[in-house]
Amino acid sequence: MKAVAPGVERLDQFPRPIINVYLAGDVLFDAATTWDRRRVFGQIRDRELSLLALTHAHPDHQGLARDICRDRDIPLACHADDVDAMEGRVPISGEQLTNPVVRRLQASWEGPPHPVGRVLEEGDEVAGFKVFHAPGHARGEVIYFREADRVTICGDVIRNLNYLTGMSGIGEPPEMFTYDPAENRRSIRKLADLNPSVILPGHGPAVTDIADFERFVGELPAD
Ligand SMILES: [Zn+2]
Known part of the structure; x- marks a missing residue:
C-alpha cells in the first residue's frame, strides 16, 4: 500500500x-472489480476493518463489496440513491450503456447485490470524512471530504487517468458511463468549491497539482 x-x-x-x-x-x-480479488484480499488481509464505504455502486467500485463484507463481517455503506442498485433492484451497469462490448466487460466486473447496512446522506461522517452528494456519473455518487486538512476522496466525479494512454490526466468521467454529464459537471464545481488540498480519484494517481485541477474546472463548458 x-x-x-x-x-x-x-x-x-x-x-x-x-x-x-x-x-x-x-x-x-x-x-x-471481481477481477481484483487477489490483489485486494491480499493487501487487506492483516488490516483491521470496521466498514466498507462506496463512492458509488458501479461495477469497478462495488465488485468485491459482498465478498469483503461477508469475509470480514463488516457493514456496507453507500449513498441512499445507490441503495437500489447495490441491493439488486435496479441494474448496476447504467441503462446508458449501449456499446455491447463495454456492457459485457462491465457485467464481468460486477459483484452480486448486498444489503446496505449504513445508508449515507450529505453531511454524514465516515472515518473523519464528511459526505457530499455528487450525482451525475452515478445517482448515489459521493465525495468524502476531510475538513481538517481538505483531503478528498472523489470517486469518479473526476478521473486522473487518460484511458487511451494509461497515463495520468485530469478529465470528466467517460460519457458512456455517465447518465448526466452536465449534472456531473455541477458536481465537479461542488468538488472545486470544497477547495481540496489533494484529490484521491477512483481512477489514476492522486491529484496534488491543485492549480492544474482548477485550470481544468475553469475550462469546463458552462451548462
Ligand atoms: Zn469508476
Whole structure:
C-alpha cells in the first residue's frame, strides 16, 4: 500500500493505479472489480476493518463489496440513491450503456447485490470524512471530504487517468458511463468549491497539482 495522505493509503496495483481502493483508519473505500480479488484480499488481509464505504455502486467500485463484507463481517455503506442498485433492484451497469462490448466487460466486473447496512446522506461522517452528494456519473455518487486538512476522496466525479494512454490526466468521467454529464459537471464545481488540498480519484494517481485541477474546472463548458 502507498500512503497518499496522512492516515490514508491506496492499495497497490501493477503497473500503476487504474482502479483505486483506499484505506483510511479502519474504513475501506471502494471494492474494485471481481477481477481484483487477489490483489485486494491480499493487501487487506492483516488490516483491521470496521466498514466498507462506496463512492458509488458501479461495477469497478462495488465488485468485491459482498465478498469483503461477508469475509470480514463488516457493514456496507453507500449513498441512499445507490441503495437500489447495490441491493439488486435496479441494474448496476447504467441503462446508458449501449456499446455491447463495454456492457459485457462491465457485467464481468460486477459483484452480486448486498444489503446496505449504513445508508449515507450529505453531511454524514465516515472515518473523519464528511459526505457530499455528487450525482451525475452515478445517482448515489459521493465525495468524502476531510475538513481538517481538505483531503478528498472523489470517486469518479473526476478521473486522473487518460484511458487511451494509461497515463495520468485530469478529465470528466467517460460519457458512456455517465447518465448526466452536465449534472456531473455541477458536481465537479461542488468538488472545486470544497477547495481540496489533494484529490484521491477512483481512477489514476492522486491529484496534488491543485492549480492544474482548477485550470481544468475553469475550462469546463458552462451548462
Ligand atoms: Zn469508476
